[in-house]
Amino acid sequence: MDKKFWITQEPINPNDCIEKVVRHEAGAVNTFIGTVREFTKGKRTLFLEYQAYIPMAEKKLLQIGEEIREKWGEADTAIVHRIGRLDITDAAVVIAVSTPHRHDAFEASRYAIERIKEIVPIWKKEYWEDGTKWIGDQKENTSYEKDIPSEEEMRDG
Amino acid sequence: MDKKFWITQEPINPNDCIEKVVRHEAGAVNTFIGTVREFTKGKRTLFLEYQAYIPMAEKKLLQIGEEIREKWGEADTAIVHRIGRLDITDAAVVIAVSTPHRHDAFEASRYAIERIKEIVPIWKKEYWEDGTKWIGDQKENTSYEKDIPSEEEMRDG
Numbered sequence: 278m279d280k281k282f283w284i285t286q287e288p289i290n291p292n293d294c295i296e297k298v299v300r301h302e303a304g305a306v307n308t309f310i311g312t313v314r315e316f317t318k319g320k321r322t323l324f325l326e327y328q329a330y331i332p333m334a335e336k337k338l339l340q341i342g343e344e345i346r347e348k349w350g351e352a353d354t355a356i357v358h359r360i361g362r363l364d365i366t367d368a369a370v371v372i373a374v375s376t377p378h379r380h381d382a383f384e385a386s387r388y389a390i391e392r393i394k395e396i397v398p399i400w401k402k403e404y405w406e407d408g409t410k411w412i413g414d415q416k417e418n419t420s421y422e423k424d425i426p427s428e429e430e431m432r433d434g
Numbered sequence: 435m436d437k438k439f440w441i442t443q444e445p446i447n448p449n450d451c452i453e454k455v456v457r458h459e460a461g462a463v464n465t466f467i468g469t470v471r472e473f474t475k476g477k478r479t480l481f482l483e484y485q486a487y488i489p490m491a492e493k494k495l496l497q498i499g500e501e502i503r504e505k506w507g508e509a510d511t512a513i514v515h516r517i518g519r520l521d522i523t524d525a526a527v528v529i530a531v532s533t534p535h536r537h538d539a540f541e542a543s544r545y546a547i548e549r550i551k552e553i554v555p556i557w558k559k560e561y562w563e564d565g566t567k568w569i570g571d572q573k574e575n576t577s578y579e580k581d582i583p584s585e586e587e588m589r590d591g
Contacts, residue, residue, distance in 0.1 A: 291452055295467065299523050304471035307464070307543075310452065314461035314534060366456050377471060379547060386464075387540050 281355040282338035284331045284399075289359050294373035297355040303375035307382035309390050311370040313363050317403075326402040327360040327369065330428050334358065337397040341389055345374065348388070349381045356389060358399055438512040439495035441488045441556075446516050451530035454512040460532035464539035466547050468527040470520050474560075483559040484517040484526065487585050491515065494554040498546055502531065505545070506538045513546060515556055557582040 281297050291308055298306060313325050342354040358370045372389045376382040393399075401412040438454050448465055455463060470482050499511040515527045529546045533539040550556075558569045568582055 291448060291465070295448055299467075299469055301472040301522055303469055303523075306467040306469060308448070308467065309536070309539070310456075310463040310465065311536070312456060312460055312463060312532075315458040365458055366460075375469075379466070379468070382466070383540060383544050390536060 280335070282335055282342055283357050284329050284334050284338075285357055285359050286361045287359070289357055289368045289371050291368070291371050291373070294355040294357055294371045298353045298373045298375035300353065300375060302351065302377055303353065304377055305379035305382040306373055306375045307379075307386035308374075309370075309372040309386050310368050311390070313365050313367050313369060315365045321406050322365065323404045323406060324365065325363045325369070325404065327358070327363065327399055328402070329358070329360050329397075329399040331360075333398050333428075338393070340396070341392045344392065345385045345388060349376060349385045352376045352381060352385045354385065354389060356393070358393070358397070360399065437492070439492055439499055440514050441486050441491050441495075442514055442516050443518045444516070446514055446525045446528050448525065448528050448530070451512040451514055451528045455510045455530045455532035457510065457532060459508065459534055460510065461534055462536035462539040463530055463532045464536075464543035465531075466527075466529040466543050467525050468547070470522050470524050470526060472522045478563050479522065480561045480563060481522065482520045482526070482561065484515070484520065484556055485559075485582060486515070486517050486554075486556040488517075490555050490585075495550070497553070498549045501549065502542045502545060506533060506542045509533045509538060509542045511542065511546060513550070515550070515554070517556065 291310060295306060295308060315322055338356045345352050345354050353375045355373050363369055370393060372386055374382050374385040403410050403412060448467055452463060452465060472479055495513045502509050502511050510532045512530045520526055527550060529543055531539050531542040560567050560569060
């Protein structure tokens with residue numbers, strides 16, 4: 278896997294991201310891992326299903342890496358997002374950012390996860406004890422009760 | 435290795451920390467890795483040497499975990515610091531903090547690295563191209579040109 282920004286169906290090993298950004302110029306690596314939590318506001322999740330338009334999603338992840346490089350000139354970033362069925366405690370997303378000094382690594386990593394939730398076309402379906410629901414955009418401002426938008430709708434949107 | 439706060443002489447695998455904090459209640463894990471940087475203010479580091487009073491250092495790492503639990507009630511923390519000779523890009527310290535929501539994971543992880551540099555008795559000797567120097571406290575406010583304090587001096591300090 279040579280890509281630094283990719284979507285996978287396989288379990289994620291955080292080291293796959295970390296190793297891509299460790300380098301002589303860096304003194305700090307910040308890693309953010311989003312894992313599947315069992316309870317949300319008292320409601321129990323059994324498992325999740327993520328879907329993505331893979332080429333579009335990878336392009337957006339790459340864009341986030343470029344935005345980080347513009348904002349933090351010496352930062353190097355790798356991001357992987359998993360799709361398919363994920364069980365409780367599985368890693369859904371791993372971000373690794375290396376910088377010369379630690380402050381920037383924290384800031385850039387934080388920026389990356391917020392941007393992923395804003396612009397990357399990945400949908401999450403919650404399987405609760407009492408039903409299922411597609412969660413719309415990842416900031417959960419828009420809800421798609423029945424289905425996610427088609428690829429064509431995405432392109433027009 | 436059952437400890438969640440420990441000193442090691444061996445290379446660190448970040449997963450050793452991450453696995454200790456992943457759990458059903460957590461939706462976020464923030465990991466901070468401090469790596470050996472080659473250049474500091476234009477000066478080239480060849481390698482580093484860390485020394486610690488191990489039981490004291492592990493006690494202080496545990497204390498930091500307890501402080502985090504007090505400040506972020508639902509946080510779970512693991513920290514490992516390596517000692518001995520470290521080469522460029524080697525991980526000197528790995529922190530992993532899991533929390534239900536991501537904001538707290540970033541904040542607590544940031545807190546941990548700052549506190550490590552404030553209170554944990556670990557000394558760093560820089561081996562530059564043109565000489566060596568013990569770096570005093572990790573915030574680099576105090577310098578020990580020749581040697582680190584003895585264990586007795588530490589206890590009295």
